[in-house]
Amino acid sequence: MRSIAVNMGSVFKAGGKPNWLTYIATFRLAVMGLFLYPAAKYYGIVGVSVFSAAVSVIDFFISAALTNRIVRGRASDFVRCLWVPMVFSVLSALLARYAYEYMAAGGGFIALLMGGILMISIYALLVLLVDSDARSFVSNLVGEIEQAGRERLGNGA
Numbered sequence: 800m801r802s803i804a805v806n807m808g809s810v811f812k813a814g815g816k817p818n819w820l821t822y823i824a825t826f827r828l829a830v831m832g833l834f835l836y837p838a839a840k841y842y843g844i845v846g847v848s849v850f851s852a853a854v855s856v857i858d859f860f861i862s863a864a865l866t867n868r869i870v871r872g873r874a875s876d877f878v879r880c881l882w883v884p885m886v887f888s889v890l891s892a893l894l895a896r897y898a899y900e901y902m903a904a905g906g907g908f909i910a911l912l913m914g915g916i917l918m919i920s921i922y923a924l925l926v927l928l929v930d931s932d933a934r935s936f937v938s939n940l941v942g943e944i945e946q947a948g949r950e951r952l953g954n955g956a
Contacts, residue, residue, distance in 0.1 A: 803881075804855075807862040814869035823861060830854055883929070891921035 811819045831854060838846040863877055895918035902910035926933050 804859040804862040807866045810866045810869055816865070816869060819865055823858060823865075826861070827854060827858055830857075887922050887925045891918045891925065894918070894921055 808820050811817055831851075834850060835847065838850040842849070863874070867873060867876075895914040898917050899910050899914035902913055927937065
């Protein structure tokens with residue numbers, strides 16, 4: 800959500816509302832300033848992580864609502880664009896979490912690493928299954944790599 804919200808700043812600037820960036824940043828700073836210490840003190844790093852994520856979600860919805868005011872968009876436009884990646888993200892995260900729990904007995908770091916690799920792989924596979932543009936891009940990329948390899952081998956490199 801944050802990666803999408805950060806791009807909304809350009810819409811604010813183009814729409815003649817650059818001051819909205821200041822207001823959002825001030826809001827974020829105030830909320831973080833008030834609640835970060837209690838989150839850390841009572842809930843540790845997990846509390847800080849959850850709190851930070853919650854602030855990012857709130858920031859996204861505020862930025863999206865303001866962006867919609869400028870471009871005369873609707874919330875349904877965001878939902879239509881983001882529902883598939885969101886479902887893929889949740890599904891791949893759940894499967895990776897399950898795999899991590901299964902592997903964690905063998906060692907925490909290795910299980911975490913393998914869970915991350917699994918999550919990325921599942922997400923990529925899901926994207927490739929449903930997105931013909933992504934399949935075409937990967938196919939073209941593989942073709943270019945193969946061509947470069949053939950040229951390199953042909954030149955005696």
